[in-house]
Amino acid sequence: MSHPSGSGSKSGTLTDRQIAEDILTSQKYISNYYYAPAVLESTDPNLRNMFQKMHNETQSQAKQVFDYLNSRGWYKPRQADAQSVNDLRNAAQESKQILSSIAGEMSDTGGKSDMIGTGQQHHMGTQPFQTGTGWQSTYSGTPQWTGAAPHNVYGSQGVSPLSQRPGYGGYGTSFSSPAQSHGIGTGWQPTYSQTPQWRGTQYGEGQSGMGPSSLALGASWGGQPSWMQGGTGTGTGWQPAYSQATQWTGTQYGEGQSGMGPSSLAQWARWGGQPSWIQSQPGTQGQWR
Amino acid sequence: MALTQTETWYLSESIKGETLICQKLANYLNQVQDPELGKLVLELQRTCRQHVDTLIGHIS
Structure with missing residues (x-):
């Protein structure tokens, strides 16, 4: 083995981890920046379906790459800290209040x-x-x-x-x-x-x-x-x-x-x-x- | 149905993007150490080529 997977690499050679990460990055990019908006903006239904299919396939395969990285401990999404969770709850509460006020306005108009x-x-x-x-x-x-x-x-x-x-x-x-x-x-x-x-x-x-x-x-x-x-x-x-x-x-x-x-x-x-x-x-x- | 300007742009960019990914995957096949990753790369490459063929097929 020329180099261990996931650790340092020789110049010009990528580790398995780097390869997997690059693949995942590429999949994210093409899926999010090309296929997703193409689905929204295509007029031709056939073309839209094609982009939708490719979007789904790319996301599905990106999940496989993520699972590979995750299973080896190379991609561990960090747990949210308490402050972030608290902010999220506040945002949700605010959203509920807004929606309630909308409901009130609607009832005001019959x-x-x-x-x-x-x-x-x-x-x-x-x-x-x-x-x-x-x-x-x-x-x-x-x-x-x-x-x-x-x-x-x-x-x-x-x-x-x-x-x-x-x-x-x-x-x-x-x-x-x-x-x-x-x-x-x-x-x-x-x-x-x-x-x-x-x-x-x-x-x-x-x-x-x-x-x-x-x-x-x-x-x-x-x-x-x-x-x-x-x-x-x-x-x-x-x-x-x-x-x-x-x-x-x-x-x-x-x-x-x-x-x-x-x-x-x-x-x-x-x-x-x-x-x-x-x-x-x-x-x-x-x-x- | 005639393509719109937007559709043309997305087709073009998608073809270029998928082609680049295919090229990278071909290189990675020779570099990966882990057989599991090698198998995954091979599968991804196959899908990638299908995408390019489909995209090109839509404009011809």
């Missing part, structure tokens, strides 16, 4: 939200809202966006026409942000922006360093973003900062080409600039055509 339209119902933050054709919320006391929505980005089926744009990977409706609905025209009421905004923090996401989730990044807003504030109070003359409002510039336009990783939402949440493709379409006013 146990249901007054929504119209046929779109999908979302629950982001404490205020459920609907992305159908023209929705209303009872929470703010002010009807919002009651006019016709000729450019309703969600469409009557609750499906964003973004998905029809070339190259769109398709988060579908799951991650649709109300911010994308801005710039609709005369039906706009500024109060709308305060009602359905994607706060993220309602469920504590992002506050505990939960990782690179776009929701976590969104949560860092903590309230009304400056670009919304800039457009308030102008009634029908409100001109949305459409470069912000309508942009969904993650995946569909070359995500990953910049090497920023798989989360287009993460880019969206961070990006404050106007993309070049909007600038190249004068007169669109941020409307998707």
Whole structure:
């Protein structure tokens, strides 16, 4: 034997432990950064299934490698310390309280939200809202966006026409942000922006360093973003900062080409600039055509 | 169905990633000392090659 497994190695030669660890790292990477988001963003059902199958197989085999390392004592997950467990319990308790308050709000409105339209119902933050054709919320006391929505980005089926744009990977409706609905025209009421905004923090996401989730990044807003504030109070003359409002510039336009990783939402949440493709379409006013 | 830009990117990156893993596994086969790990590496390599073939098959 040239070298014992798991201990030091000669230059240029890897130990069994190093080999197993590298394999596991590679499996984690391809599974988490390629297959997992590919499943979420594939439009073609066959392709989605293929990525899903590979994701499952890779995870299954990663478990085998983990078991190998673990059985030899080379990979021993550390037990959580008391403080971490306590923090976890607090987070769980806080989450329960938030959910209870949501239940209270729902009961205040008769146990249901007054929504119209046929779109999908979302629950982001404490205020459920609907992305159908023209929705209303009872929470703010002010009807919002009651006019016709000729450019309703969600469409009557609750499906964003973004998905029809070339190259769109398709988060579908799951991650649709109300911010994308801005710039609709005369039906706009500024109060709308305060009602359905994607706060993220309602469920504590992002506050505990939960990782690179776009929701976590969104949560860092903590309230009304400056670009919304800039457009308030102008009634029908409100001109949305459409470069912000309508942009969904993650995946569909070359995500990953910049090497920023798989989360287009993460880019969206961070990006404050106007993309070049909007600038190249004068007169669109941020409307998707 | 025509591929989207996103799908194309993930296919491309997955092919490159799986190919790299296959190359590494081939090298590791000659280095491992533990027969159990050798058997596992061989199995992983087989799956890896299947993945590459499947991925390539989807674009042709």
